[in-house]
Amino acid sequence: MPQTHPDPIDPALTGPQAAAQLAARGTSVAPGEPGKPFANMLCFSVYAAQLAFNRLYKQLLAPHGLTYLQYLVLVALAQAEDRTVGELGEVLFLESNTLTPLLKRMEAAGLVSRRRDSADERVVRVALAPAGAAVVAQVECVPLDVLAAIDLPLGDLHQMKSAIDRLSQELRKTPA
Amino acid sequence: MPQTHPDPIDPALTGPQAAAQLAARGTSVAPGEPGKPFANMLCFSVYAAQLAFNRLYKQLLAPHGLTYLQYLVLVALAQAEDRTVGELGEVLFLESNTLTPLLKRMEAAGLVSRRRDSADERVVRVALAPAGAAVVAQVECVPLDVLAAIDLPLGDLHQMKSAIDRLSQELRKTPA
DNA sequence: CTTATTTAGATCGCATACGATCAAATCGTT
DNA sequence: AACGATTTGATCGTATGCGATCTAAATAAG
Incomplete structure (x- = not known):
């Protein structure tokens, strides 16, 4: 059965895409190349880095049945008796x-416990469950594995982290 | 009707969360504080920065009916006649x-056109549609607005971008 | 004490991301 | 021509994120 591709793309407006060549210098910090549309966009660099981090962590965490966000929650809970949803x-x-929804999935997986605060029934206190603590122990080496995969000087990574944190702070100021 | 909270959190395993205090020094590049669980995790800094960027862009793009990813697609298409799905x-x-799915939504919104390549029917060529070109013109100033919201020297942002790009490259090497 | 307001989570709908799988078209070899 | 392998998108299920709205509990006002 030829010519019956899954997604034939029906009429589709052809459109004069002549309107290209627009500056499009998003979060621009330098002039751009034609082949690399986002060469000047800091926001895209951060976006791409987050994708890359997430993919690498996913590889290392998937065998333990964790997603990256679930891993973050476990790390946060490993350092406190419990945390409210708001504190998390x-x-x-x-x-x-x-x-x-995330915490409910983790509770269903036995990773965390969720409990209404007896003093204030509005508050939900989340704590590491036994299985969660066990997984935390298992993935303890993951960050070091990631770090080992990055062939850059530790000092550079320190500087980079500080710089990104400053940027983050700036970005979170404005939205108000 | 008191005591019938939307989500009562049924049995829930209480669990001895005594297994805390685990190093949990994810992508660690420095010793950590108790209150700040991710103070040493570069991956989290990137994650948080991406969230912050995304939120700021969302504010500025939502009035034009765009998401951040849709904006990126438009920018990419503004610099070329058309691009295949693979090139994008x-x-x-x-x-x-x-x-x-993203491109289908954008096509439905009239922002882009999708066409099977006549020479190779497997390939789908995506191009800016008239409405898409119009929106690109409208959001041209958005990146500058974002840049203006960041109270940091341009030089620092340049350096930061280069550093993050290097990091990104390193991270994308390993997955193979 | 009763009512209005505030606060903490929960719910819903939609838009990313991605692993796994599928279908169609093309290419390579025979 | 024929058939297997490769390539290109598409599809499906699941897990984030988030705007908007909702409920219940706690608090403030009267």
């Missing part, structure tokens, strides 16, 4: 609309 | 499983 949101820069 | 994937570091 503060350290992760996320809201309950993201955290609640 | 190369510059955006994404695969067809993400791009195809």
Whole structure:
């Protein structure tokens, strides 16, 4: 059966794409090349780096049944008796609309426990469950493996982290 | 009706979360504080920066009916006659499983056109549609607005971008 | 004490991302 | 021509993120 491709792309407006060649110097910090559309966009560099980090972590965490965000939650919980959903949101820069479904999945997987605070029934306290603590121990070496995969001087990484954190702070100032 | 909270958190394993205090020095490049679980994780800094960028761009792009990724696609298409799905994937570091639904939504919105290559029917060529070109013109100033919101020296941003790009490259090497 | 306001999570819909799989078209070899 | 392997997108299921809205609990006002 030829000519019946899964997605034939029906009419489709052809359109005069002559309107190209627009500056498009997003978060521009330098003039751009034609082949590399995002060569000047700091935002894209951060975006691409996050994709790369996420993919590398995914490879290392998937065998333990963890996603990167779930790993972050476990790390955050490993350093405290428990944390409320709001406190988790503060350290992760996320809201309950993201955290609640995430924490429910993690609870279903036996990684964390969720409990209403008896003093304030609005508050949900999240803590590491036994299985979660076990997984935390298993993935303890993952960050070092990632670090080992990066062939750059530790000092450079320190500087980079400080710089990115400053940038982050600046970006979080404005939205208000 | 009291005591019937939307999500009561049924049995929930209480669990001895005593297994905390684990090093958890993810992508660690320095010793950590108790209150800041990710103070040493470069990966988290990148993650948080990406969230912050995305939120700021969302504010500026939403009035034009664009998401950040859709904006990136338009920028990429503004600099070329057209691009195949694969070529878009190369510059955006994404695969067809993400791009195809995205491009279909953008086509439905009249932002881009999708066409099978007549020479090779496997290939889909994506180009800027009239409405897409118009939106590109409208959002031309967005990157400068973002840049203006960042109270840091341009030189620092240049350096930061170079450093992040190097990091990105390193991270993309390993997965193979 | 009763009502209005605030606060903490939860819910819903939509838009990314990605692993796994599939279909169609092309290419390479015979 | 024919058939297997490769290439290019598309499809599906799941997990983030987030705007908008909702509920219940706690608090403030009267």
